[in-house]
Amino acid sequence: GNSVTQMEGPVTLSEEAFLTINCTYTATGYPSLFWYVQYPGEGLQLLLKATKADDKGSNKGFEATYRKETTSFHLEKGSVQVSDSAVYFCALRENTGGFKTIFGAGTRLFVKA
Amino acid sequence: DTEVTQTPKHLVMGMTNKKSLKCEQHMGHRAMYWYKQKAKKPPELMFVYSYEKLSINESVPSRFSPECPNSSLLNLHLHALQPEDSALYLCASSQAPPGGNEKLFFGSGTQLSVL
Numbered sequence: 744g745n746s747v748t749q750m751e752g753p754v755t756l757s758e759e760a761f762l763t764i765n766c767t768y769t770a771t772g773y774p775s776l777f778w779y780v781q782y783p784g785e786g787l788q789l790l791l792k793a794t795k796a797d798d799k800g801s802n803k804g805f806e807a808t809y810r811k812e813t814t815s816f817h818l819e820k821g822s823v824q825v826s827d828s829a830v831y832f833c834a835l836r837e838n839t840g841g842f843k844t845i846f847g848a849g850t851r852l853f854v855k856a
Numbered sequence: 857d858t859e860v861t862q863t864p865k866h867l868v869m870g871m872t873n874k875k876s877l878k879c880e881q882h883m884g885h886r887a888m889y890w891y892k893q894k895a896k897k898p899p900e901l902m903f904v905y906s907y908e909k910l911s912i913n914e915s916v917p918s919r920f921s922p923e924c925p926n927s928s929l930l931n932l933h934l935h936a937l938q939p940e941d942s943a944l945y946l947c948a949s950s951q952a953p954p955g956g957n958e959k960l961f962f963g964s965g966t967q968l969s970v971l
Contacts, residue, residue, distance in 0.1 A: 777959065786860070786946050786962030787899065832898055836958070843912065844960055846898035 745770040749833050749847035757855050762820040764850045766807075766833035769814065774835040776800075776809050776816040777844070781830045790818075790831070828854045862947050862963035870971050871937060877966045879930040879947030886952030888930040889960065890922060893944040905930060906952055937970045944968070 750765040768776065775794045779787040791800030796811035805820045816833060833847040860881045869875050879888065887906050891899035904912035905924040919941075921933040930947055944965040950958040 779960075779962075784964070786862075786948075786964045787960070788962065789959045792959060843901055843904075849896070849898050851896075 745774065745835060745837060745845050747833050747835055747845055747847035749831075749850050751848070751850070752830075753851040753853055755853045755855065756823055758825055759822045760854075762818070762823045762827075762852070764818040764831055764833075764852070766816045766818065766847060767814050768816065768833075768835050770835055770837070772838055774837055776807070777834040777836065778805070778807055778816070778818050779832045779834055779846075781832065781849070783829075787832060823852070823854045825854045825856050828852055860947055860949055860961050860963035862945075862966050864966060865964065866967045866969075868969045868971060869934065869937065871939075873937075874933070874935045876934065877932040877945055877947075877968075879932075879963055880928055881949045881961065882928055883949065883961065884927075884951075885949035885961070886927055887950045887958070888924060889948040889950075890920075890930070890932050891946040891948060891962075893946055893965070895943075899946055903932075934968075937968075939970050942968055942970045 746769045748767050777792045778790040780790045781787045791802040793800040793809035799808045807816050807818045830849045830851045832849045834844050836844045863878045889904050890902040893899045901914050902916045903922045908924045919936050923931040944967050946965045947963045948960040950960050
Protein backbone atom coordinates (compact mmCIF):
# COMPACT_ATOMS: atom_id res chain seq x y z
CA GLY A 744 0.00 0.00 0.00
CA ASN A 745 0.93 3.66 -0.17
CA SER A 746 3.09 5.05 2.60
CA VAL A 747 5.15 8.04 3.72
CA THR A 748 8.42 7.90 5.66
CA GLN A 749 9.87 10.93 7.43
CA MET A 750 13.08 11.45 9.33
CA GLU A 751 12.67 10.94 13.04
CA GLY A 752 12.84 13.88 15.36
CA PRO A 753 13.09 15.86 17.34
CA VAL A 754 15.22 18.24 15.34
CA THR A 755 16.78 21.04 17.37
CA LEU A 756 18.27 24.06 15.60
CA SER A 757 19.46 27.52 16.51
CA GLU A 758 17.68 30.51 15.04
CA GLU A 759 18.79 31.31 11.45
CA ALA A 760 20.08 27.77 10.86
CA PHE A 761 19.27 25.81 7.69
CA LEU A 762 16.50 23.23 7.95
CA THR A 763 16.03 19.99 6.05
CA ILE A 764 13.40 17.42 6.93
CA ASN A 765 13.57 14.34 4.73
CA CYS A 766 10.47 12.67 3.33
CA THR A 767 10.16 9.73 0.97
CA TYR A 768 7.05 8.00 -0.26
CA THR A 769 5.81 4.78 -1.78
CA ALA A 770 2.80 5.04 -4.05
CA THR A 771 1.17 3.60 -7.10
CA GLY A 772 0.13 6.12 -9.68
CA TYR A 773 0.82 9.82 -9.32
CA PRO A 774 -0.08 11.15 -5.89
CA SER A 775 -0.11 14.76 -4.82
CA LEU A 776 2.36 15.61 -2.05
CA PHE A 777 1.92 17.96 0.88
CA TRP A 778 3.62 19.32 3.95
CA TYR A 779 1.34 20.15 6.88
CA VAL A 780 2.39 21.89 10.10
CA GLN A 781 0.84 21.47 13.54
CA TYR A 782 1.42 24.03 16.29
CA PRO A 783 0.79 23.04 19.92
CA GLY A 784 -2.89 22.65 20.74
CA GLU A 785 -4.01 23.18 17.16
CA GLY A 786 -5.07 21.21 14.12
CA LEU A 787 -2.92 20.76 11.05
CA GLN A 788 -2.42 23.54 8.52
CA LEU A 789 -1.27 23.16 4.95
CA LEU A 790 2.24 24.52 4.53
CA LEU A 791 2.83 23.73 0.86
CA LYS A 792 1.97 21.24 -1.85
CA ALA A 793 3.08 19.87 -5.22
CA THR A 794 0.86 17.98 -7.60
CA LYS A 795 3.23 16.55 -10.21
CA ALA A 796 6.84 15.60 -10.76
CA ASP A 797 9.38 18.47 -10.61
CA ASP A 798 6.82 20.87 -9.13
CA LYS A 799 8.19 23.02 -6.32
CA GLY A 800 5.88 24.04 -3.51
CA SER A 801 6.81 27.07 -1.44
CA ASN A 802 5.35 29.13 1.38
CA LYS A 803 6.71 31.32 4.21
CA GLY A 804 10.30 30.58 3.19
CA PHE A 805 9.77 26.81 3.14
CA GLU A 806 10.29 24.85 -0.08
CA ALA A 807 9.94 21.26 -1.26
CA THR A 808 10.38 19.72 -4.73
CA TYR A 809 8.45 16.67 -5.96
CA ARG A 810 11.19 14.25 -7.09
CA LYS A 811 9.67 11.25 -8.83
CA GLU A 812 13.02 9.62 -9.60
CA THR A 813 13.94 9.46 -5.89
CA THR A 814 10.31 9.37 -4.61
CA SER A 815 11.14 12.23 -2.27
CA PHE A 816 9.65 15.53 -1.10
CA HIS A 817 12.18 16.99 1.33
CA LEU A 818 11.27 20.17 3.22
CA GLU A 819 13.86 22.97 3.40
CA LYS A 820 14.12 26.45 4.85
CA GLY A 821 17.18 28.66 4.62
CA SER A 822 16.83 30.42 7.98
CA VAL A 823 14.52 29.14 10.69
CA GLN A 824 12.88 31.25 13.37
CA VAL A 825 11.72 30.40 16.88
CA SER A 826 8.15 30.69 15.60
CA ASP A 827 8.81 27.74 13.24
CA SER A 828 8.87 25.37 16.22
CA ALA A 829 6.10 22.87 15.50
CA VAL A 830 5.47 19.35 14.22
CA TYR A 831 5.80 18.89 10.44
CA PHE A 832 3.92 16.14 8.60
CA CYS A 833 4.68 14.98 5.09
CA ALA A 834 1.62 13.56 3.34
CA LEU A 835 0.47 12.12 0.07
CA ARG A 836 -2.99 12.15 -1.40
CA GLU A 837 -3.95 9.22 -3.57
CA ASN A 838 -5.36 10.12 -6.95
CA THR A 839 -7.33 6.92 -7.32
CA GLY A 840 -9.56 4.65 -5.29
CA GLY A 841 -10.42 6.22 -1.95
CA PHE A 842 -8.47 9.43 -2.50
CA LYS A 843 -7.14 9.18 1.02
CA THR A 844 -4.51 11.44 2.52
CA ILE A 845 -1.75 9.40 4.14
CA PHE A 846 0.50 11.09 6.70
CA GLY A 847 4.06 10.41 7.73
CA ALA A 848 4.89 10.02 11.41
CA GLY A 849 5.70 13.70 11.87
CA THR A 850 8.95 15.47 12.77
CA ARG A 851 9.07 17.76 15.77
CA LEU A 852 11.22 20.88 15.27
CA PHE A 853 12.57 22.98 18.14
CA VAL A 854 14.24 26.28 17.27
CA LYS A 855 16.31 27.97 20.01
CA ALA A 856 16.83 31.72 20.19
CA ASP B 857 -14.50 32.14 6.03
CA THR B 858 -11.76 29.50 5.81
CA GLU B 859 -12.36 27.90 9.18
CA VAL B 860 -13.40 24.50 10.34
CA THR B 861 -14.97 24.85 13.78
CA GLN B 862 -15.06 21.96 16.22
CA THR B 863 -16.91 21.76 19.52
CA PRO B 864 -16.28 21.06 22.28
CA LYS B 865 -12.54 21.71 22.54
CA HIS B 866 -12.21 19.34 25.49
CA LEU B 867 -14.42 16.45 26.60
CA VAL B 868 -14.16 14.07 29.53
CA MET B 869 -16.54 11.13 29.53
CA GLY B 870 -17.10 7.88 31.33
CA MET B 871 -17.28 4.55 29.58
CA THR B 872 -21.08 4.42 29.87
CA ASN B 873 -21.72 7.95 28.61
CA LYS B 874 -23.09 9.03 25.25
CA LYS B 875 -21.65 12.21 23.78
CA SER B 876 -21.29 13.89 20.40
CA LEU B 877 -18.53 15.83 18.71
CA LYS B 878 -19.55 18.54 16.26
CA CYS B 879 -17.82 20.04 13.24
CA GLU B 880 -18.92 22.90 11.00
CA GLN B 881 -17.53 24.57 7.88
CA HIS B 882 -18.91 27.25 5.57
CA MET B 883 -16.44 27.00 2.71
CA GLY B 884 -18.81 25.06 0.46
CA HIS B 885 -16.70 21.92 0.82
CA ARG B 886 -18.57 18.73 0.02
CA ALA B 887 -16.03 16.30 1.48
CA MET B 888 -15.64 16.04 5.25
CA TYR B 889 -13.43 13.78 7.36
CA TRP B 890 -12.89 12.51 10.87
CA TYR B 891 -9.35 11.75 11.99
CA LYS B 892 -8.06 10.40 15.30
CA GLN B 893 -4.65 11.54 16.56
CA LYS B 894 -2.86 9.98 19.52
CA ALA B 895 -0.09 11.94 21.22
CA LYS B 896 3.07 12.23 19.11
CA LYS B 897 1.48 10.27 16.28
CA PRO B 898 0.12 11.28 12.87
CA PRO B 899 -3.62 11.62 12.25
CA GLU B 900 -5.36 8.37 11.36
CA LEU B 901 -8.32 8.48 9.02
CA MET B 902 -11.61 7.24 10.48
CA PHE B 903 -14.40 8.32 8.11
CA VAL B 904 -14.91 10.24 4.88
CA TYR B 905 -18.18 11.81 3.75
CA SER B 906 -18.62 12.90 0.16
CA TYR B 907 -21.75 14.84 -0.73
CA GLU B 908 -23.23 13.91 2.65
CA LYS B 909 -22.80 10.19 2.01
CA LEU B 910 -20.36 7.97 3.87
CA SER B 911 -17.71 6.96 1.35
CA ILE B 912 -14.94 5.57 3.56
CA ASN B 913 -15.09 3.80 6.93
CA GLU B 914 -11.62 2.66 7.98
CA SER B 915 -12.95 -0.32 9.96
CA VAL B 916 -13.77 1.91 12.91
CA PRO B 917 -15.53 0.22 15.88
CA SER B 918 -19.28 0.74 16.02
CA ARG B 919 -18.99 2.70 19.27
CA PHE B 920 -18.09 5.58 16.93
CA SER B 921 -21.03 6.63 14.76
CA PRO B 922 -20.63 9.43 12.22
CA GLU B 923 -23.43 11.56 10.86
CA CYS B 924 -23.52 14.25 8.17
CA PRO B 925 -26.90 16.03 8.51
CA ASN B 926 -26.11 18.59 5.80
CA SER B 927 -23.25 19.87 3.67
CA SER B 928 -21.89 22.12 6.45
CA LEU B 929 -22.12 19.86 9.47
CA LEU B 930 -20.43 16.66 10.57
CA ASN B 931 -21.05 14.88 13.86
CA LEU B 932 -19.35 12.00 15.60
CA HIS B 933 -21.53 10.18 18.12
CA LEU B 934 -19.70 8.37 20.90
CA HIS B 935 -21.08 5.56 23.02
CA ALA B 936 -19.49 3.04 25.37
CA LEU B 937 -15.96 4.20 24.64
CA GLN B 938 -12.83 2.65 26.10
CA PRO B 939 -9.91 4.45 27.78
CA GLU B 940 -7.74 3.68 24.75
CA ASP B 941 -10.09 5.86 22.68
CA SER B 942 -8.69 8.92 24.45
CA ALA B 943 -7.13 11.08 21.73
CA LEU B 944 -7.43 14.31 19.76
CA TYR B 945 -10.28 14.01 17.26
CA LEU B 946 -9.79 16.18 14.21
CA CYS B 947 -12.37 17.18 11.65
CA ALA B 948 -11.28 18.25 8.18
CA SER B 949 -12.91 19.32 4.94
CA SER B 950 -11.90 19.67 1.32
CA GLN B 951 -13.32 20.59 -2.03
CA ALA B 952 -15.19 17.75 -3.67
CA PRO B 953 -15.35 15.39 -5.29
CA PRO B 954 -12.45 14.06 -3.25
CA GLY B 955 -9.57 13.35 -5.48
CA GLY B 956 -6.41 14.76 -6.96
CA ASN B 957 -4.82 17.67 -5.22
CA GLU B 958 -7.43 18.98 -2.83
CA LYS B 959 -5.85 20.16 0.38
CA LEU B 960 -7.42 19.45 3.73
CA PHE B 961 -8.62 22.20 6.05
CA PHE B 962 -8.48 21.05 9.68
CA GLY B 963 -10.28 22.18 12.78
CA SER B 964 -8.41 22.58 16.07
CA GLY B 965 -9.77 19.30 17.34
CA THR B 966 -11.58 17.92 20.37
CA GLN B 967 -9.30 16.53 23.06
CA LEU B 968 -11.21 13.52 24.40
CA SER B 969 -10.46 11.75 27.67
CA VAL B 970 -12.31 8.53 28.50
CA LEU B 971 -12.24 7.58 32.18
